[in-house]
Amino acid sequence: MAGPMETSSHDVLLVGGGGAGLRAAIAVAEMNPGLSIAVASKVYPMRSHTVSAEGGAAAVIKPEDSLDDHAYDTISGGDWLCDQDAVEAFVREAPEEMLRLEHWGCPWSREKDGRIAVRPFGGMKIERTWFAADKTGFHMLHTLYQTSLKYPTVTMHDEWFVTRLLVDEGRCQGVVAIELATGKVHAILAKAVILCTGGCGKVFHFTTNANIKTGDGMAFAYRAGVPLKDMEFVQYHPTGLPFTGILITEATRSEGGWLLNKDGYRYLQDYDLGKPEPKPVKRSMELGPRDRLSQAFVKEVEKGRTTETPHGQVVHLDIRHLGGKLIEAKLPFVRELCLKYENLDPVEELIPVRPVVHYKMGGVHTDIHGATPLPGLYAAGEVACVSINGANRLGSNSLTELLVFGARAGKAASRFAAAQPRSTRGVLVQAMDEEHRLHREFLEKTGGGERVSVLRTEMQQAMESGAGIYRDESGLRKSADKIQELQDRFKNVSLDDRSRTFNTELVACLELSNMLDLAGAIIQSGLQRRESRGAHQRTDHPERDDANLLAHSLAFRTETGPPRIEHLPVTITRWPPGERVYGR
Amino acid sequence: MSREATLRVYRGDRNGGEMIDYRVPVSPGMVVLDAIRSIQFHQSPDIGVRWNCKAGKCGSCGAEVNGRPRLMCMDRMDRYSPGEPIVVRPMKSFPIVKDLVNDVSWNFQVNKKIPAFKMRSDMERRFSQEEADRVQEFRKCIECFLCQNVCHVLRDHDLKPAFGGPRFLVRVAGLEMHPLDGEDRTELLRKDLGIGYCNITKCCTEVCPESIHITDNAIIPLKERLVDRFYDPLALLWRKVTGKR
Numbered sequence: 001m002a003g004p005m006e007t008s009s010h011d012v013l014l015v016g017g018g019g020a021g022l023r024a025a026i027a028v029a030e031m032n033p034g035l036s037i038a039v040a041s042k043v044y045p046m047r048s049h050t051v052s053a054e055g056g057a058a059a060v061i062k063p064e065d066s067l068d069d070h071a072y073d074t075i076s077g078g079d080w081l082c083d084q085d086a087v088e089a090f091v092r093e094a095p096e097e098m099l100r101l102e103h104w105g106c107p108w109s110r111e112k113d114g115r116i117a118v119r120p121f122g123g124m125k126i127e128r129t130w131f132a133a134d135k136t137g138f139h140m141l142h143t144l145y146q147t148s149l150k151y152p153t154v155t156m157h158d159e160w161f162v163t164r165l166l167v168d169e170g171r172c173q174g175v176v177a178i179e180l181a182t183g184k185v186h187a188i189l190a191k192a193v194i195l196c197t198g199g200c201g202k203v204f205h206f207t208t209n210a211n212i213k214t215g216d217g218m219a220f221a222y223r224a225g226v227p228l229k230d231m232e233f234v235q236y237h238p239t240g241l242p243f244t245g246i247l248i249t250e251a252t253r254s255e256g257g258w259l260l261n262k263d264g265y266r267y268l269q270d271y272d273l274g275k276p277e278p279k280p281v282k283r284s285m286e287l288g289p290r291d292r293l294s295q296a297f298v299k300e301v302e303k304g305r306t307t308e309t310p311h312g313q314v315v316h317l318d319i320r321h322l323g324g325k326l327i328e329a330k331l332p333f334v335r336e337l338c339l340k341y342e343n344l345d346p347v348e349e350l351i352p353v354r355p356v357v358h359y360k361m362g363g364v365h366t367d368i369h370g371a372t373p374l375p376g377l378y379a380a381g382e383v384a385c386v387s388i389n390g391a392n393r394l395g396s397n398s399l400t401e402l403l404v405f406g407a408r409a410g411k412a413a414s415r416f417a418a419a420q421p422r423s424t425r426g427v428l429v430q431a432m433d434e435e436h437r438l439h440r441e442f443l444e445k446t447g448g449g450e451r452v453s454v455l456r457t458e459m460q461q462a463m464e465s466g467a468g469i470y471r472d473e474s475g476l477r478k479s480a481d482k483i484q485e486l487q488d489r490f491k492n493v494s495l496d497d498r499s500r501t502f503n504t505e506l507v508a509c510l511e512l513s514n515m516l517d518l519a520g521a522i523i524q525s526g527l528q529r530r531e532s533r534g535a536h537q538r539t540d541h542p543e544r545d546d547a548n549l550l551a552h553s554l555a556f557r558t559e560t561g562p563p564r565i566e567h568l569p570v571t572i573t574r575w576p577p578g579e580r581v582y583g584r
Numbered sequence: 585m586s587r588e589a590t591l592r593v594y595r596g597d598r599n600g601g602e603m604i605d606y607r608v609p610v611s612p613g614m615v616v617l618d619a620i621r622s623i624q625f626h627q628s629p630d631i632g633v634r635w636n637c638k639a640g641k642c643g644s645c646g647a648e649v650n651g652r653p654r655l656m657c658m659d660r661m662d663r664y665s666p667g668e669p670i671v672v673r674p675m676k677s678f679p680i681v682k683d684l685v686n687d688v689s690w691n692f693q694v695n696k697k698i699p700a701f702k703m704r705s706d707m708e709r710r711f712s713q714e715e716a717d718r719v720q721e722f723r724k725c726i727e728c729f730l731c732q733n734v735c736h737v738l739r740d741h742d743l744k745p746a747f748g749g750p751r752f753l754v755r756v757a758g759l760e761m762h763p764l765d766g767e768d769r770t771e772l773l774r775k776d777l778g779i780g781y782c783n784i785t786k787c788c789t790e791v792c793p794e795s796i797h798i799t800d801n802a803i804i805p806l807k808e809r810l811v812d813r814f815y816d817p818l819a820l821l822w823r824k825v826t827g828k829r
Contacts, residue, residue, distance in 0.1 A: 047642040105701030114710030210637040497630030502682045505629045
């Protein structure tokens with residue numbers, strides 16, 4: 001380790017270069033061209049996981065639709081755990097944000113009359129999901145990336161891996177990051193930091209999420225004393241391919257696909273989700289909310305009505321009746337995936353599917369402007385929990401969330417940064433300590449013997465068994481103990497790769513330490529929520545408990561042992577808690 | 585089924601390296617990327633490789649497998665004959681950082697030269713799905729840079745920076761053919777991106793994992809526009825007379 005640490009200073013720093021990060025960067029640049037902006041991403045921005053999103057992004061556009069309808073669908077979809085003031089702001093700002101993307105060149109698919117097209121989606125009463133073929137997230141991300149390049153005040157730090165936040169005198173003042181190509185450790189000082197690092201699906205074994213989804217930003221905030229909200233709410237998407245976990249988009253069902261059990265029966269009709277009709281009916285059957293569909297799968301397994309495969313139990317998604325022409329036009333990517341990864345053609349065969357971990361409703365606690373309780377620290381996108389998704393997210397709300405809250409957080413952070421003094425001395429000391437820590441605990445350590453890959457697999461299996469679709473006290477406790485054991489064993493981890501150049505093992509190791517913290521928060525929040533709501537289902541507490549638990553879980557990190565859990569009441573404005581009704 | 589395969593992988597950096605053989609157990613449905621990760625997990629944790637989505641969407645894992653540029657996550661192991669070693673090398677046209685990781689930063693420099701989308705103010709924002717399809721095809725590009733890697737102008741003749749490469753010709757096509765775009769990038773094509781260097785060999789189209797018809801749908805129409813603008817004497821005369829673009 002030679003020479004003084006490389007330091008740079010900016011006004012606003014984005015950690016993460018996906019949809020939320022790039023939208024926020026653009027918002028800062030447009031609001032205040034005098035501010036200097038940096039985006040630090042551990043991968044090239046267009047590799048961010050936003051790129052995988054297929055189905056669409058929701059915003060009210062049809063004349064027969066209304067903001068109140070979108071709000072109600074979202075709130076009931078979230079089993080009343082959504083903060084209604086946040087939802088109202090979200091549905092109001094959504095159409096404008098989506099239209100702005102058209103002005104930036106995003107090629108939204110069209111209706112026959114040449115206007116922007118919308119399709120129906122799960123849990124939504126009226127069609128409001130905008131789409132660009134079946135690669136909506138992809139087109140949005142590329143549009144945002146190219147637009148962000150127009151601003152000379154934005155500096156991109158591609159393949160820089162952030163390891164911690166710098167916090168001094170009660171405010172966040174930047175980060176420490178490793179430049180992966182060279183291994184050089186940098187301190188990036190900033191007057192405001194916006195976390196846009198996405199979710200943490202890789203904490204689980206079977207997930208649609210890409211390798212990078214390790215929840216780094218959540219862990220950084222958590223360690224800086226910011227609570228993580230609603231971590232127990234993990235979304236299982238009902239239709240993932242069995243071995244790879246690759247997602248088969250909800251659009252397959254909104255175009256008319258059916259879910260069949262091993263007897264060829266559309267089993268969702270047994271679960272209070274409506275009656276089967278030949279054409280898709282909104283908010284009914286296959287267009288019900290994701291949590292209810294995934295839960296139905298588990299029940300079918302218990303009844304012995306699913307099909308055994310070498311990669312676990314599956315049901316089948318049937319799109320044969322849609323015909324080859326429609327599939328090629330509306331679902332070409334689905335067909336390609338099935339041919340490439342399952343060696344089957346969905347035009348003629350059934351697609352095997354099962355629920356797969358997909359999205360994190362929970363995350364860093366923020367207000368409706370994206371501000372966390374720590375001054376100078378903001379968060380937007382899947383990493384944050386505002387909360388607009390509550391206990392269960394509706395499909396196509398997430399892509400819109402990136403735009404609305406990316407913009408909000410960007411604007412709030414700009415205002416804050418413009419009023420801040422210079423950074424304090426304390427942060428440079430912290431940065432140097434971090435560099436020493438990385439060397440001492442990882443790059444130069446001798447002894448140890450625990451392997452990153454082994455610990456990671458054990459963590460993923462513990463989460464899969466204890467924090468699945470249905471949970472109970474003993475399962476959660478067992479996993480909690482396992483996670484604690486893994487945290488202890490992590491202290492003895494040793495790396496084989498000690499080089500500075502592109503050290504992927506070091507990155508995997510730091511990501512693992514982030515994930516272990518998050519795993520603990522998920523389990524403990526789940527233990528303390530003794531009710532069933534949305535995606536968190538307790539077989540030992542099967543009813544929703546509005547009297548005591550119409551509240552968010554806040555997980556605060558403690559020095560040793562499990563996090564401390566507090567509860568924060570949900571903000572209710574115009575929609576008092578009601579029954580979630582689908583199919584009737 | 586305990587079948588094994590041999591992967592012969594490049595280990596080294598820009599100063600040099602060697603090919604090392606690894607025996608890897610093979611199971612049904614495995615792709616080359618799974619094999620590389622198996623090596624990373626069990627045998628050699630310091631192997632350098634970029635990968636992420638494992639679903640052919642993020643463009644991270646481009647490499648050359650038995651000489652062909654491919655995404656490793658889309659390359660099934662059962663395509664290869666059981667007895668033969670599978671040779672995995674980094675992309676040839678870009679400097680090597682470590683093992684299978686290339687320095688692809690030059691591509692981002694080229695991208696900066698291309699003016700962004702500019703919304704036209706003289707028409708209503710309505711166009712057909714057919715027009716959307718045309719642009720959606722080009723914009724499907726996941727920036728894996730396999731086309732840049734394989735194009736002989738860059739690969740063998742090393743004509744950076746005079747030639748921007750197929751990826752950027754596709755990007756320009758996605759902008760120029762967008763019905764709502766009002767910017768003109770024809771001069772850029774001629775001078776900065778050197779579209780004249782392309783001689784329609786179509787290797788780019790062959791390796792594109794998104795099956796974008798790069799040459800036929802993007803490059804040839806752009807070449808035609810260029811010719812119309814700069815090299816067609818009748819068109820030049822017409823424009824002088826009528827004052828139209």
